[in-house]
Amino acid sequence: DAKTTQPPSMDCAEGRAANLPCNHSTISGNEYVYWYRQIHSQGPQYIIHGLKNNETNEMASLIITEDRKSSTLILPHATLRDTAVYYCIVRVANTGNQFYFGTGTSLTVIP
Amino acid sequence: NAGVMQNPRHLVRRRGQEARLRCSPMKGHSHVYWYRQLPEEGLKFMVYLQKENIIDESGMPKERFSAEFPKEGPSILRIQQVVRGDSAAYFCASSPPGGYTEAFFGQGTRLTVV
Numbered sequence: 001d002a003k004t005t006q007p008p009s010m011d012c013a014e015g016r017a018a019n020l021p022c023n024h025s026t027i028s029g030n031e032y033v034y035w036y037r038q039i040h041s042q043g044p045q046y047i048i049h050g051l052k053n054n055e056t057n058e059m060a061s062l063i064i065t066e067d068r069k070s071s072t073l074i075l076p077h078a079t080l081r082d083t084a085v086y087y088c089i090v091r092v093a094n095t096g097n098q099f100y101f102g103t104g105t106s107l108t109v110i111p
Numbered sequence: 112n113a114g115v116m117q118n119p120r121h122l123v124r125r126r127g128q129e130a131r132l133r134c135s136p137m138k139g140h141s142h143v144y145w146y147r148q149l150p151e152e153g154l155k156f157m158v159y160l161q162k163e164n165i166i167d168e169s170g171m172p173k174e175r176f177s178a179e180f181p182k183e184g185p186s187i188l189r190i191q192q193v194v195r196g197d198s199a200a201y202f203c204a205s206s207p208p209g210g211y212t213e214a215f216f217g218q219g220t221r222l223t224v225v
Contacts, residue, residue, distance in 0.1 A: 034213065043115075043202050043216035044154065098144060098167065099204070099214060101154040 003027070004088045009106040012082075018075040020105050022088030025069040031092050033064060034099065035073045037084040044087070044101070047073065078109045113137070115205050115217035116185075123223045130190040130197070132220045136205030143186040144204040144214060145178060154202065160186060193224045 005023040012018040034049040048055055048062045055062040061074040075082055087104040091097050116135040124130050136143050145157040156170040160180035180186040200221050206214040
């Protein structure tokens, strides 16, 4: 059962920041927000995850609103290789819970 | 540290044959997940295993499909008597113990049933 809502598609100009929104209004206190992406038909690639604080790594930044009902994945300088389907996933932080992949956002980076 | 290794990368089987898909998790990872992706569709959870135990097989078809993760060796997803509808990409992911960790995916096995 989907717990997240994402726009089906987005475009971004190369070199600009790509901001991908995700709504998870029913998130509970022990659920983390994870982001993955799938480039063409490759295996999904882990990007970042967080609980309530903003997170940043070498790939992206994750901004989670104070009420935790939505988040934004930011790719600071999008390149053509960032064209992919991006999945926002909420998952209870207990061992054994699967990662549920919804339909994601298809991001196209335009030259 | 090698990533999740899946083999074979491509597998062709005739209808009625058996398909065996292998997944070697990352070093130190004791949890394995299998997902299936039909052409032009999303990833669907199939089964979650820990060493020697099936924890959640709620996404696994009741017939012809089985999975194992023995104490030694890779995890195996077995499909008996394959049909054309089994043609898909099968992805394996692994994670270390602990509920708030990320899972890492392999590059998948693309099964084609002819």
